Amino acid sequence: MRVLVIGGGGREHALVWKIRQSPKVTDIYCAPGNAGTAEIAKNVPIPADQIDQLLEFAEKNDIGLTVVGPEQPLVMGIVDRFEEKGLRVFGPTARAAELEGSKAFSKDIMKKYGLPTAEYKTFASHELAQRYFDKETGPMVVKASGLAAGKGVILCRNAEEGLKAVDTIMKDKSFGEAGDQVVIEEFLEGQEVSVLAFSDGNTVLLMDSAQDHKAAWDGDQGPNTGGMGAYSPAPVFTDIMRQKVRDKIMLPLVRAMKSEGRPYKGILYAGLMLTTMGPKILEFNARFGDPETQPLLVRMASDIVPLFEACIDGTLDQCELEW
Ligand SMILES: Nc1ncnc2c1ncn2[C@@H]1O[C@H](COP(=O)(O)OP(=O)(O)O)[C@@H](O)[C@H]1O
Ligand SMILES: [Mg+2]
Structure with a gap:
């Protein structure tokens, strides 16, 4: 199978690195990619937000699976556009990706369904x-x-x-x-943890935890960033917390999105604050985190391609994830 990864960050380099290890994959392309992906995939000079061009490339090149890295094309509806053409694509639709695209929408969903948040x-x-x-x-x-x-x-x-x-x-x-x-x-106080899960719209499969180095400068003295780097697992995140996050946050959210008529398929990423009152949701993201994906995928033992396919096909309940 020929696979197309969309995006050009460290996240996409990690995704390409992991995907190409799958025996199911014959060729791998990355649009637009970067110097890292150029060494292990064929870079395609199409920006991640040029959906028409990406669609044309996927159709012409017989792409069997497209994996979308960044949030922008997801929120713009890249998954809807690919699905309309009968192409297999991993990620949430525009209506589901609004969970990341609008913090106001996301907070309203959390409140309506009683999920723990500020x-x-x-x-x-x-x-x-x-x-x-x-x-x-x-x-x-x-x-x-x-x-x-x-x-x-x-x-x-x-x-x-x-x-x-x-x-x-x-x-x-x-x-x-x-x-x-x-x-x-x-304002919430505590340690921050990222938990990522595969979702097929009904079932969630949690990955191991990861933690960002959030603040710039030595000794965490600088302003917050999108992440200066990351490590996995996060030592503060226990097995009991994992179960709680699955049963009280991830599963209820996926059920909520389904009953809102916005079934959620793809990566569900919860940014959590571990407060003295338990884990609280800072935000949801609709895709792999960057930089967390880098340590996570290096540690993941399972072939990632069947997991992407199971999310698309709604058969995630038959999958396991090994580390
Ligand atoms: N309610 C909150 N209390 C304390 N810190 C917060 C809160 N919400 C967000 N933050 C901090 O700000 C960072 C960015 O917020 P987040 O909601 O994740 O938005 P984004 O990732 O889109 O910038 C978080 O990683 C966290 O460090
Ligand atoms: Mg965030």
């Missing part, structure tokens, strides 16, 4: 968001609701910083239309 309020008007700080003094977290490449979240110690954050997101539009809505959240 208290929050959503605002679509700059003035109303400002007025929130008449009563609240902080600390709190101010988030642009839309996709902001991991840069749209501002941790605020007090109302003054909160007001500044709201200005940055809603008035200055520093993150573009991602800031049309803002989510203001309770």
